[in-house]
Amino acid sequence: MTAASTTNGRSGGVQSVERAFGILETMADHGGMMGLSQLAEASGLPLPTIHRLVRTLVDLGYLHQDPSRQYVLGPKLIKLGESSARMLSTQARPHLARLVDELGESANMAMLDGDRIVYVAQVPSRHSMRMFTEVGRRVLPHCTAVGKAILADMPPERVRELLQRTGMQRYTDHTITDPREFTRQLELTAAAGYAIDEGEQEVGVRCVAVAVPEAPARLAISVSGPAGRMTDELIERAVPLLTRVGTALSADLR
Numbered sequence: 639m640t641a642a643s644t645t646n647g648r649s650g651g652v653q654s655v656e657r658a659f660g661i662l663e664t665m666a667d668h669g670g671m672m673g674l675s676q677l678a679e680a681s682g683l684p685l686p687t688i689h690r691l692v693r694t695l696v697d698l699g700y701l702h703q704d705p706s707r708q709y710v711l712g713p714k715l716i717k718l719g720e721s722s723a724r725m726l727s728t729q730a731r732p733h734l735a736r737l738v739d740e741l742g743e744s745a746n747m748a749m750l751d752g753d754r755i756v757y758v759a760q761v762p763s764r765h766s767m768r769m770f771t772e773v774g775r776r777v778l779p780h781c782t783a784v785g786k787a788i789l790a791d792m793p794p795e796r797v798r799e800l801l802q803r804t805g806m807q808r809y810t811d812h813t814i815t816d817p818r819e820f821t822r823q824l825e826l827t828a829a830a831g832y833a834i835d836e837g838e839q840e841v842g843v844r845c846v847a848v849a850v851p852e853a854p855a856r857l858a859i860s861v862s863g864p865a866g867r868m869t870d871e872l873i874e875r876a877v878p879l880l881t882r883v884g885t886a887l888s889a890d891l892r
Contacts, residue, residue, distance in 0.1 A: 746784065749858075763863060778806075859883060
């Protein structure tokens with residue numbers, strides 16, 4: 639959906655505000671850096687309109703222009719993002735705690751931020767040996783269950799562009815580094831409604847994740863633990879519970 643069509647579908651909105659936020663969201667979806675012509679094509683807005691909006695966002699500090707004349711997301715967005723992430727974490731924790739109570743393993747929520755996955759909330763397992771992911775940690779999406787769950791909901795061409803920008807670094811012997819195999823994995827994820835990380839980010843760790851439907855950002859929740867405890871039987875129990883919790887979390891976020 640373009641910025642122009644978004645405005646046409648609403649009543650009572652301020653068009654310039656909607657268009658400005660549309661530009662920021664479009665840039666975030668394309669890795670955080672775009673030129674004016676790219677923005678005009680992606681948004682469906684005339685180039686003079688894009689130029690006026692971009693200059694205003696630059697003046698406010700939400701964009702800046704780099705030496706190559708491309709526009710990049712500005713540092714003032716960090717403050718907004720940090721505050722938003724804290725609120726997301728607060729809202730997510732009761733839902734993640736339900737997963738830990740019923741399944742016994744650590745539960746996480748992560749979001750796609752530019753081209754990276756950032757973990758925004760966690761409730762750890764009560765086991766002495768457990769998986770701990772630091773809130774704020776940023777990883778590439780191709781080697782995590784949360785990343786796969788999120789990418790499976792995105793248009794294939796957008797996924798290809800992201801992988802071209804980030805590459806497909808190998809972290810373990812199980813990391814998928816072939817784009818064609820990864821595409822097949824995303825198709826299976828979309829059909830099944832969940833994604834699995836089979837030690838692709840960290841040896842000995844298994845994780846299952848689902849995307850949070852109709853969320854205000856690209857979010858996913860997961861359960862992870864040592865491969866010996868994350869059995870097929872536990873994953874079979876986890877998937878419907880993750881789906882229900884994801885739906886309930888989505889309702890809270892809206």
